[in-house]
Amino acid sequence: KNIQMNRAAAPGPNAAFHLPREVDLDEGLVDLDLRNDSDTPDVPPPTDSTPEILKRALSGLSARWKNWWIRGILTLAMISVFFLIIYMGSFMLMLLVLGIQVKCFHEIITIGYRVYHSYDLPWFRSLSWYFLLCVNYFFYGETVADYFGTFVQRREQLQFLIRYHRFISFALYLAGFCMFVLSLVKKHYRLQFYMFAWTHVTLLITVTQSHLVIQNLFEGMIWFLVPISSVICNDIAAYIFGFFFGRTPLIKLSPKKTWEGFIGGGFSTVLFGFVFSYFLAQHQYFVCPVEYNSETNRFVTECEPSELFQLKKYSVPLLLQAVLGWETVNMYPFQMHSIALSTFASLIGPFGGFFASGFKRAFKIKDFADTIPGHGGIMDRFDCQYLMATFVHVYITSFIRGPNPSKVLKQLLVLQPEQQLNVYRTLKSHLVEKGILQPSLRG
Amino acid sequence: LDSVWKNWWIRGILTLAMISVFFLIIYMGSFMLMLLVLGIQVKCFHEIITIGYRVYHSYDLPWFRSLSWYFLLCVNYFFYGETVADYFGTFVQRREQLQFLIRYHRFISFALYLAGFCMFVLSLVKKHYRLQFYMFAWTHVTLLITVTQSHLVIQNLFEGMIWFLVPISSVICNDIAAYIFGFFFGRTPLIKLSPKKTWEGFIGGGFSTVLFGFVFSYFLAQHQYFVCPVEYNSETNRFVTECEPSELFQLKKYSVPLLLQAVLGWETVNMYPFQMHSIALSTFASLIGPFGGFFASGFKRAFKIKDFADTIPGHGGIMDRFDCQYLMATFVHVYITSFIRGPNPSKVLKQLLVLQPEQQLNVYRTLKSHLVEKGILQIQENSYS
Numbered sequence A: 001k002n003i004q005m006n007r008a009a010a011p012g013p014n015a016a017f018h019l020p021r022e023v024d025l026d027e028g029l030v031d032l033d034l035r036n037d038s039d040t041p042d043v044p045p046p047t048d049s050t051p052e053i054l055k056r057a058l059s060g061l062s063a064r065w066k067n068w069w070i071r072g073i074l075t076l077a078m079i080s081v082f083f084l085i086i087y088m089g090s091f092m093l094m095l096l097v098l099g100i101q102v103k104c105f106h107e108i109i110t111i112g113y114r115v116y117h118s119y120d121l122p123w124f125r126s127l128s129w130y131f132l133l134c135v136n137y138f139f140y141g142e143t144v145a146d147y148f149g150t151f152v153q154r155r156e157q158l159q160f161l162i163r164y165h166r167f168i169s170f171a172l173y174l175a176g177f178c179m180f181v182l183s184l185v186k187k188h189y190r191l192q193f194y195m196f197a198w199t200h201v202t203l204l205i206t207v208t209q210s211h212l213v214i215q216n217l218f219e220g221m222i223w224f225l226v227p228i229s230s231v232i233c234n235d236i237a238a239y240i241f242g243f244f245f246g247r248t249p250l251i252k253l254s255p256k257k258t259w260e261g262f263i264g265g266g267f268s269t270v271l272f273g274f275v276f277s278y279f280l281a282q283h284q285y286f287v288c289p290v291e292y293n294s295e296t297n298r299f300v301t302e303c304e305p306s307e308l309f310q311l312k313k314y315s316v317p318l319l320l321q322a323v324l325g326w327e328t329v330n331m332y333p334f335q336m337h338s339i340a341l342s343t344f345a346s347l348i349g350p351f352g353g354f355f356a357s358g359f360k361r362a363f364k365i366k367d368f369a370d371t372i373p374g375h376g377g378i379m380d381r382f383d384c385q386y387l388m389a390t391f392v393h394v395y396i397t398s399f400i401r402g403p404n405p406s407k408v409l410k411q412l413l414v415l416q417p418e419q420q421l422n423v424y425r426t427l428k429s430h431l432v433e434k435g436i437l438q439p440s441l442r443g
Numbered sequence B: 001l002d003s004v005w006k007n008w009w010i011r012g013i014l015t016l017a018m019i020s021v022f023f024l025i026i027y028m029g030s031f032m033l034m035l036l037v038l039g040i041q042v043k044c045f046h047e048i049i050t051i052g053y054r055v056y057h058s059y060d061l062p063w064f065r066s067l068s069w070y071f072l073l074c075v076n077y078f079f080y081g082e083t084v085a086d087y088f089g090t091f092v093q094r095r096e097q098l099q100f101l102i103r104y105h106r107f108i109s110f111a112l113y114l115a116g117f118c119m120f121v122l123s124l125v126k127k128h129y130r131l132q133f134y135m136f137a138w139t140h141v142t143l144l145i146t147v148t149q150s151h152l153v154i155q156n157l158f159e160g161m162i163w164f165l166v167p168i169s170s171v172i173c174n175d176i177a178a179y180i181f182g183f184f185f186g187r188t189p190l191i192k193l194s195p196k197k198t199w200e201g202f203i204g205g206g207f208s209t210v211l212f213g214f215v216f217s218y219f220l221a222q223h224q225y226f227v228c229p230v231e232y233n234s235e236t237n238r239f240v241t242e243c244e245p246s247e248l249f250q251l252k253k254y255s256v257p258l259l260l261q262a263v264l265g266w267e268t269v270n271m272y273p274f275q276m277h278s279i280a281l282s283t284f285a286s287l288i289g290p291f292g293g294f295f296a297s298g299f300k301r302a303f304k305i306k307d308f309a310d311t312i313p314g315h316g317g318i319m320d321r322f323d324c325q326y327l328m329a330t331f332v333h334v335y336i337t338s339f340i341r342g343p344n345p346s347k348v349l350k351q352l353l354v355l356q357p358e359q360q361l362n363v364y365r366t367l368k369s370h371l372v373e374k375g376i377l378q379i380q381e382n383s384y385s
Helices: A013-017 A027-033 A052-057 A063-088 A090-116 A124-147 A149-153 A156-163 A165-182 A186-219 A222-245 A259-280 A318-324 A333-347 A349-362 A378-382 A385-400 A405-414 A417-434 B003-028 B030-056 B064-087 B089-093 B096-103 B105-122 B126-159 B162-185 B199-220 B258-264 B273-287 B289-302 B318-322 B325-340 B345-354 B357-373
Strands: A249-251 A254-258 A291-293 A298-300 A312-315 A328-331 B189-191 B194-198 B231-233 B238-240 B252-255 B268-271
Touching (some): A090 A378, A124 A165, A165 B289, A186 A222, A186 B126, A222 A333, A254 A349, A328 A333, A333 A385, A349 A385, A417 B345, A417 B357, B003 B030, B030 B318, B096 B105, B126 B162, B126 B325, B162 B199, B162 B273, B162 B325, B189 B199, B194 B199, B194 B289, B199 B273, B273 B325, B345 B357
Antiparallel strands (some): A312 A328
16 A cells, blocks of 8 residues: 655746646647548538438529528528417427427437537437436426416426426436546546536526516417527528628628628517517417416316506607607507517527537537538527527516515425514515505504 | 655745635625626636637637636626625615616626627638537536536525535635645545545545534634625615524534433533534535546546646646635535525515516415414404405
């Protein structure tokens, strides 16, 4: 049992900045990570996944037009599927978001495998999917507990899962962590750590965003539809403006983007959002928070629309009065919020797209995957949506609503009796002070 | 002295120095401990980021060092803002400017983060895309590890200093005890990753840690200073730890299981319920804590470094000392929120006061009927409908 001291005598104060010899010898390994064009295997050109039908129908056209047609047809197909699922309701939308999340995760992880040639890494594919499952379990468990309180309370087995939910999720995650440590293999340490980090960053991006999208959805379908459609509209409008008027390049990262497209797309998106909100706000189906009706066992969206969705008279600013000729106009307050959402979609949303472009250039891939013929992978369609989802959620919690009342009640009922009594008394005096609670006449 | 003994002396002296500083800061109170945790977090972040720079030769990357520190600042602002709002409610309510910051805290934090994100995108330079993305990911993973853990450590600390001291000392005790047992009895290697660890050390260290935690908790639980949640007293403008100790910290009679009765000769014993919880904490520290150490060992082998940094002579970097603590902090936090206490009552009250009036009224009525049902509220008190 030799006690080997690993270190020489304590080095001087600047030692931290001098590379120990081991790292210098490591250059070969580092260069492996930063191999230039010749070494990084280019992703093979996407296998043509267009359905046979389309290929036959378009066989007569030149390659460029064929591409356009394929792209156009797929766009229409996606939009139709989207409308269908909206019609089918919030639960189907939730499943759709979940499915998209899983596919995005799969696409990004697959890129990681290709970059690091790590298909044969022991255990790793199973571990990545296991972590995805754990994190989803944690987030969806919290959502279910909050929103489906009545559903849950009637089932005894679920009570246990809900009460100790965090502990169970943490234990599941720990099991995965320990499996990772036990799976470390001598020659592949660095690769395994890279894949571990890659998995975690991917989870951070995809799962948290999809969770926030679903929270927005449960607030009311309009909070889901308006942001998503604003981003899509911005993409399309910026493209069209760039096509017709594009002259000044916007950013070196995406040479096809132009300032004309950016600005024109921005104004179009704000206008689109404004008008689209007007139509959506009239229907309870889009405006009411999703609730679970325990009698009918279904999701319902019926409610008294909140103030945001009731017409109000606004006085038109003097500048516009001359143009429009109206003195007052009836609008939904929500339309004001839609301006904020659309502005974000056109100003900051594109940064998500630039981030994805930079990522693709960094890893020398043309598209994230070949899932959608003509469009690339699911991530290619959703790269701008990410920041949007978080922004909408932060916007709602900061400006629109406070906490979820049933969640607050749930926390209250778990407190100690003395704490409950204190809260009760403070709440009562607050309500009386505000005049919300009237003292009754009995003694 | 020859170099082996010199190393031992340096290591030993620094260990004593660190322990003394730790005791001093405990004596100075919770606020100083919070600053200590914050300082350690920043140093750990710095160490890991520096390793990233070395691995990727990215010292000259435009903007990147500033961006990493900016993200650290943003995430800390977010977490500490939430903590301040929860725990220092009275302090905050008296200052008007802070009200705005608190009310829109999430939005402000998000806006700050977004600014950093956009700066990152704008800083992407043609030849260095991959490097920049790697450093971006490295920064985020490091933030995830260091900042969230330190935030949880501070939340545990505010629950009561005992929830900070017992876990940390259990991990340290496990390290030392496993080393001693391994030194004297070590024969069977434990894991290929760390060839010096042995099963004898692991098991011996485990039992010692549980015993240590049990005894240590007994002594700590007797003092209000360690047991009471930290509160901010707005009159004296100081942190106070005075309270009526909760049930966990009041002696209870336990009947000794029959097996132990023969050994110890007692039929009942007076213990603090907290000591039972300390068994759970110490068991985690000895079973799962080492995995944090193996993770750090694997990391050092993967990137071919001997230590995270040279901050502490004889010991390496701050990360080297704290690698086992990470999982511990999260476990203690999850343990507390799952088994010990419910949500923080002032936080619940804060949320209540932000609801819409009709929602408040509904909650009030539901709460009232619940309290009446449980007999906590007497009907005579209720002169309001």
